[in-house]
Amino acid sequence: MSKDISIKNGANLALTGVASKEIKIAKDSSTVAIYPDDFLSLIPRMIVRVGDRLKLGDPIFYDKNDEKIVIVSPASGIIKSIDRGEKRKILKVVIDVDGDEKVRHEINQSLTKEKILSLLLASGSWPYIRQRPYNIIARTDKMPKAIFVSTHSTAPYDVDYDFLIKERLNDFQKGINVMSKIIGKPITLTSSTNKESIFSNINNVDIININGKHPSGNVSFQINKINPINMGEVIWVINPEDIANIGSFFNTGNFNPTRTVGVSGSSVKNPKYYKSQIGGKISSILSESDISNYKGNRYINGDPLTGNKVDFDGYIGYYNNIFSVIEEGNQYRMFGWLPFKDNHIPSFSRTSFSWLFPKNKKVNTNLNGEERALVVTGEMEKFFPIDIYPMQLLKACMIEDIEKMELLGIYEIIPEDFGLIDYSNTSKIEAQEIIKDAIQLMLKEVG
């Protein structure tokens, strides 16, 4: 059974250097690391200290807001360092990989809902589940009205989940079965229309085919069209690969930190997929020789619109299936503000002829202008396919008017939904940052 829906508005950003469909197994990572910042609003409380020996699956820290949520070690080894920044905020926890010991959990054949929940928490698989509103790790005290898994990917450099999951269909099915037991109904699985999908034979799912440009791959917009969130309701969202990881846990009893990343970008010589793990060292998938001018690039965990900047000697993020490498844009452009000049920069505005060259484009990190007050109106709506006024919501967020934020739809959106707005808006407003701060304010004031 499948249903088709269309999500209008939006635009695809076709960039050059998309990962080809070829998977390479990454080298073993000598160290792995977890960035607590990958989990919005999580306040880490360390369970281990530097020098402690851990198995894969041993807890490293828990969340101060919800102590049942633990983040476990993605590898067996010894804690090498706990790097802290300002106000002793933990930036990352680094583990020297050593040995191959794993924490094993007993999985009974007869799994009840309660048993599943406690196993997910104990094994460290729980952080794979993120909840809407807010896109934080699912709170343990509130059960969802639905669970969404999106295989419809539209972001620039986004991975093809059919390709990524096809070797792991067993684990994927198991994960779906287990999670659907929690809500007692099928999981909502979205996929792209007009595409033969390996997911069409999966059981326990309601398949919904989505037709649309970016950002129709963002789950917020899919939820809004399929099963909108109202005040007080919760929906869980899980990445396809994490469903397979959860399934793998229930098949084997071991926490599975597999992370396959599509490495893309104009600076990557042979962009392709790498099978690595959460927190794997970037140098275990890419060497300096794989990248042209490796010092002049920006490395991003995630896609170029929404990802997090990371150093070349950094680590793969917790949730990202995309790793992008694009040139830094620290050059001047003479009279670059003239209309119809520099058409090589992809632009959604008709003040550029870039639409005449729809071929894959090369981009860099230049801001292409300066930040200004909001002047142009009506441009954000073009990239916001639901019945929410993005600019009015942003303004409510800027003045921290909580009541207005609620009324205008803060519960239905997350920062990444403003990625294209960040990209396209004339005034170079940092929309994602504004929404992120607003969500943190909501968590603090409303909970």
Add this chain to the structure above:
Amino acid sequence: MNFIRNNLDKIKKPFEKGGKLEKFYPAFDAFETFLFVPNHTTIKGSHIRDAVDLKRTMVTVIIALIPALIYGIYNTGYQYFIQSGLDFTFLDAFLHGSYKILPMIAVSYAVGLAIEFGFAVYRGHQVNEGYLVTGLLIPMIMPVDMPLWMLAISVIFAVLIGKEAFGGTGMNILNPALTARAFAFFAYPTYMSGDKVWVSEASNIDGISGETILGSLAGGQNIDYSSVQMFWGSIPGSIAETSTLFVLIGAVMLLYTGVASWRIMLGSLVGATLVGFLFNLWGANELMSFEWYNHLIVGGFAFGIVFMATDPVSAAQTQRGKWIYGLLIGALCILIRVFNPAYPEGMMLAILFMNVFAPLVDHYVVGANITRRLKRAKV
């Protein structure tokens, strides 16, 4: 290019943090960013950005204004020579117009930008591009014989009270260019209306009768201009408003680039047509029976809907709001023209009036969205 860049980097030193002229960095920055799009890279949010920025948007508007401006310059000379009965060539007319209008543009930019730079340095923010458009618009909508000092005072009022008092570009409630015109209109009425201001030197030469069409109609006189003349623009009026044709060329550029809202333009057109048509049916006096299509091509109507009503800061901000805002501007403009002969030019007042009401329109449009979403929650 490298040569300029290197020199610029040298000059930049004292303006940077800790330098002697640090306070004046915004002023230097304005010149630097005029020459070069800066080398700033993204720090937060999306790592990549569109090529469009506010400078490009504003420059697009300026380019769109140029056809109307050039025709306005020519028409200034043309009206002068025709009315004085002298022989003239195209060049004569153009030179006379330039002689009159270029100083106005220079004064408008000099005074306005000086205030903008002053505020930028004082407040420590970058110089906004908004005034590049406003500064050109102001002389374009003034009568040609306005003394330069009056123009300067109108600019000061518009920039200080109309814009900076609210926080600068993007924060103003009223369209700054129309604020300048409204100020001049009420402060110096003898220079802004009547039959001696619309044609260059009209007050010095006897025999020139430079009444605008709307002015003549309000006075109950006959019109000896044809619709073609009105459309082409060889009629007396504010400098650049007379030619519907050249305004339309600008409109095409604004609509193609998407810089101006087609909703507002179309809305105004529909509003004015409807109201004009209704008055034609009624036809109680000269102004009422003035054909509805002629209403669209005389006075500041075309210039107003293309360049003034579409100012995104002072217009309604929601898509639906823009329709309502546009419709009401069109309707009000004709209403004011017909019912208030003291103000034959209704466009300025209609737009300013709707500028004030745009936030209210948006408030109800957004309110409807909120109600819709709350309703969904209850189902």
